[in-house]
Amino acid sequence: xxxxxxxxxxxxxxxxxxGVGQWGPPLALAALLVTAAYLGNAALGQRSFLLPQxxxxxxxxxxxxxxxxxxxxxxxxxxxxxTGLAIAIVIGVTWAIIMNQARWAERALFxxxxxxxxxxxxxxxxLIGFWFGYDFTARVVVCVIxxxxxxVSNTLFGLQSVxxxxxxxxxxxxxxRSTVLAKLSMPAAMPAIFAGMRISAGLAVVGAIxxxxxxxxxxxxxxxxxxxxxxxxxxxELFASVLVASLLGVAIFLIFGWLGKxxxxxxxxxx
Amino acid sequence: MSTAPTTERASLLSxxxxxxxxxxxxxxxxxxxxxxxxxxxxxxxxxxxxGKSTLLRIASGxxxxxxxxxxxxxxxxxxxxxxxxxxxxxxxRRNVELLAELHGEGRTRRTASAQEAIDLVGxxxxxxxxxxxxxxGMRMRASLARSxxxxxxxxxxxxxFGALDxxxxxxxxxxxxxxxHEKQFAGLFITHSVAEAVYLSxxxxxxxxxxxxxxxxxxxxxxxxxxxxxxxxxxxxxLVGTISHALREAH
Ligand SMILES: Nc1ncnc2c1ncn2[C@@H]1O[C@H](COP(=O)(O)OP(=O)(O)O)[C@@H](O)[C@H]1O
Ligand SMILES: [Mg+2]
Numbered sequence: 001x002x003x004x005x006x007x008x009x010x011x012x013x014x015x016x017x018x019g020v021g022q023w024g025p026p027l028a029l030a031a032l033l034v035t036a037a038y039l040g041n042a043a044l045g046q047r048s049f050l051l052p053q054x055x056x057x058x059x060x061x062x063x064x065x066x067x068x069x070x071x072x073x074x075x076x077x078x079x080x081x082x083t084g085l086a087i088a089i090v091i092g093v094t095w096a097i098i099m100n101q102a103r104w105a106e107r108a109l110f111x112x113x114x115x116x117x118x119x120x121x122x123x124x125x126x127l128i129g130f131w132f133g134y135d136f137t138a139r140v141v142v143c144v145i146x147x148x149x150x151x152v153s154n155t156l157f158g159l160q161s162v163x164x165x166x167x168x169x170x171x172x173x174x175x176x177r178s179t180v181l182a183k184l185s186m187p188a189a190m191p192a193i194f195a196g197m198r199i200s201a202g203l204a205v206v207g208a209i210x211x212x213x214x215x216x217x218x219x220x221x222x223x224x225x226x227x228x229x230x231x232x233x234x235x236x237e238l239f240a241s242v243l244v245a246s247l248l249g250v251a252i253f254l255i256f257g258w259l260g261k262x263x264x265x266x267x268x269x270x271x
Numbered sequence: 272m273s274t275a276p277t278t279e280r281a282s283l284l285s286x287x288x289x290x291x292x293x294x295x296x297x298x299x300x301x302x303x304x305x306x307x308x309x310x311x312x313x314x315x316x317x318x319x320x321x322g323k324s325t326l327l328r329i330a331s332g333x334x335x336x337x338x339x340x341x342x343x344x345x346x347x348x349x350x351x352x353x354x355x356x357x358x359x360x361x362x363x364r365r366n367v368e369l370l371a372e373l374h375g376e377g378r379t380r381r382t383a384s385a386q387e388a389i390d391l392v393g394x395x396x397x398x399x400x401x402x403x404x405x406x407x408g409m410r411m412r413a414s415l416a417r418s419x420x421x422x423x424x425x426x427x428x429x430x431x432f433g434a435l436d437x438x439x440x441x442x443x444x445x446x447x448x449x450x451x452h453e454k455q456f457a458g459l460f461i462t463h464s465v466a467e468a469v470y471l472s473x474x475x476x477x478x479x480x481x482x483x484x485x486x487x488x489x490x491x492x493x494x495x496x497x498x499x500x501x502x503x504x505x506x507x508x509x510l511v512g513t514i515s516h517a518l519r520e521a522h
Contacts, residue, residue: 183373267402
């Protein structure tokens with residue numbers, strides 16, 4: 001038997017990610033901002049501490065008086081973020097799977113997911129400190145609360161994205177619920193789950209910093225340092241720690257993007 | 272072998288006075304009577320929305336008829352949907368293995384049956400390709416292969432080739448006839464192409480507009496396996512003309 005039907009060319013890659021076209025504009029913008037910082041610093045005169053010179057900020061990252069503190073705090077914040085993220089992933093995916101089991105379960109549980117997202121986190125931090133102590137655990141709890149919603153909603157969306165006829169194909173074989181979940185719904189939901197993880201990862205960093213800002217017991221994280229430096233008007237150290245915190249957020253976002261691509265990129269255009 | 276007198280063969284699928292009303296009040300089918308025997312390939316043509324898919328869904332048990340009796344003499348049912356419904360994260364081989372896997376068959380057995388089906392539909396060499404790397408025709412072949420692993424006695428097709436270009440469709444028609452000749456299942460095939468219905472089938476039934484019922488029935492006199500040249504014969508054209516006419520009346 002012949003197979004003369006033509007095979008389509010492999011899907012075109014979106015854009016060459018390493019090309020000059022990709023990196024040129026943002027780098028040019030960065031150069032512009034750095035220049036603007038120097039100009040602003042000069043123009044501010046006596047109040048130049050409001051906008052320190054970029055190289056002075058960078059120096060704080062290896063200056064022996066501030067560097068060890070900042071790098072230790074970065075590690076601390078990373079640990080808090082990833083712990084919070086891991087917990088948010090487990091709870092979020094489980095929550096969505098339960099909602100996916102029955103319409104009534106979804107109706108009962110979804111409002112609480114929305115409520116969770118609507119909670120003004122700053123309003124309940126005192127409560128969290130009160131319940132969980134003012135150190136690591138409380139920081140992680142803030143992280144989980146902030147990072148949970150995208151995991152719940154993305155997983156649910158992914159589980160429900162399964163094509164009707166695909167589901168019927170399974171139904172015709174009389175499988176158990178867990179088989180359908182394991183072989184159809186969960187694999188189909190993976191792209192959405194990874195997209196959710198990427199969003200939640202960024203939020204987990206935010207959560208960790210907010211948590212550290214308020215819960216000062218234990219090893220300081222970047223949030224603790226930001227709090228301290230701003231209170232003492234150490235503007236160069238403040239800028240340095242804000243910079244490190246932002247880079248952590250970006251790094252985590254990129255890592256989870258990469259993970260998603262590795263996990264589902266073969267069959268799904270994970271962008 | 273020419274079309275054997277169908278009366279001697281065992282009935283594998285039958286509808287007796289079947290009606291279907293959906294909860295929202297839509298009456299999709301009424302008083303449908305149809306029997307499909309082993310070694311018969313019956314095509315259903317009818318205006319869109321007349322209940323053809325519903326007929327197959329009832330036959331397969333996806334839907335329960337609200338009236339009448341549905342007789343199914345086997346639990347080996349193949350169902351080919353309008354889209355290939357392949358799992359995009361699975362290779363051709365793993366997709367074709369799926370049904371056997373869901374039925375709890377061991378790895379060696381399902382690998383063997385999958386390979387046999389893959390060879391049968393001409394996908395040898397594409398076992399490790401993902402669906403996105405296959406053409407539309409090849410995806411449909413994979414879908415066909417997947418059903419074949421069940422070794423179905425009743426084979427249901429819901430406009431499976433509707434989305435394919437004409438050449439690919441004709442090629443798949445030829446292969447389906449060959450499979451039918453080899454396996455002698457009872458086929459129930461939905462299509463909106465009268466020529467395809469006549470070319471594939473031993474019998475063509477015409478359905479009326481909604482609520483659908485069978486209004487005409489035509490035996491197809493050509494031999495199985497079918498000579499592709501039969502498409503260009505006067506007899507073929509005449510039968511297609513007659514059925515098309517009946518179809519227009521049915522609207
Ligand atoms: N679950 C359902 N609920 C209500 N109406 C339905 C449902 N499924 C199909 N229908 C209606 O029944 C009719 C027949 O549908 P279908 O069998 O899919 O038609 P065909 O396959 O012939 O185009 C259509 O009018 C369709 O809208
Ligand atoms: Mg249909």
